[in-house]
Amino acid sequence: MPSYTSSSPSPPSLFAPPPLPAPAPPPGGVPPFPPLRVRGGGGHGLRRAVWRQRRAMAAGLALTAAALAASGLGSSGAGSGPGPVAGASDASGSASRPVSPPARLVSAPVRIADAETVRLLRPGDRVDVIASEGAGADSRVLAKGARVTRVPSASVGGSMEDGALIVLSVPRATATALAGAGISAGFAVILC
Numbered sequence: 001m002p003s004y005t006s007s008s009p010s011p012p013s014l015f016a017p018p019p020l021p022a023p024a025p026p027p028g029g030v031p032p033f034p035p036l037r038v039r040g041g042g043g044h045g046l047r048r049a050v051w052r053q054r055r056a057m058a059a060g061l062a063l064t065a066a067a068l069a070a071s072g073l074g075s076s077g078a079g080s081g082p083g084p085v086a087g088a089s090d091a092s093g094s095a096s097r098p099v100s101p102p103a104r105l106v107s108a109p110v111r112i113a114d115a116e117t118v119r120l121l122r123p124g125d126r127v128d129v130i131a132s133e134g135a136g137a138d139s140r141v142l143a144k145g146a147r148v149t150r151v152p153s154a155s156v157g158g159s160m161e162d163g164a165l166i167v168l169s170v171p172r173a174t175a176t177a178l179a180g181a182g183i184s185a186g187f188a189v190i191l192c
Helices: 043-071 172-181
Strands: 105-112 126-132 139-150 164-171 186-191
Touching: 105 172, 105 186, 139 172, 164 172
Parallel strands: none
Antiparallel strands: 105 164, 126 139, 126 186, 139 164
């Protein structure tokens, strides 16, 4: 019968010395190198300052545009641009109701019965126009918050008994009502 022998290596001797470590590198083996740059120094700080300035300017321009849009000073005239979009959301994020575009304004000449009242008016004033058929008749408001665009100059001569002519900026439908009522009624204004 064949004999089977184990071919496993023999265990190391308990008294054998440990292996030697790798030798140390020779002294002076580090090559020269330029100084290290710390992050945030030099040109990086300048770029960051320019970026902040651009952001501040953009924020200022956005605030100016919002203020002009809210005040209406940015538009070149009434009806000269798209109005609010139907279904758009307001600043709170809630959906607003659909808004019809603003009515186109026209110039309407109106003869005011009291010329002394007209002397109080200046272009840009807002007035309510009231029509009256005569003494004791009911009066009715034909235009609310109409903007005065022209008033007669103080040097204009002529009879002031017939009143004074002013020009108002009103929607076309209101201008038609003013023209129709002006035939038979006298007009008065109330400053708003």
